[in-house]
Amino acid sequence: MSESEVKAESKSKKSDQGSKKPSRLDGFKKEFKKIVWPDKKEAGKETATVIVISVILGLVIAGIDALIKLGLDQIL
Numbered sequence: 001m002s003e004s005e006v007k008a009e010s011k012s013k014k015s016d017q018g019s020k021k022p023s024r025l026d027g028f029k030k031e032f033k034k035i036v037w038p039d040k041k042e043a044g045k046e047t048a049t050v051i052v053i054s055v056i057l058g059l060v061i062a063g064i065d066a067l068i069k070l071g072l073d074q075i076l
Contacts, residue, residue, distance in 0.1 A: 038046065
């Protein structure tokens with residue numbers, strides 16, 4: 001078998017394999033199945049953590065804002 005015949009055969013095999021392209025939806029379904037969803041208890045703990053951190057961060061920002069306002073009131 002000559003080199004050109006091998007290349008031609010290789011191309012025909014590739015085109016046969018590539019005739020059915022996977023759709024985006026198939027890829028989406030495949031990736032979606034890999035997701036590990038948290039159980040109800042874990043989701044509740046994570047939600048509570050987010051709320052607590054948000055409140056703490058809000059208080060820190062409010063404190064910094066109050067200090068800046070107090071400093072500006074003293075200067076002006």
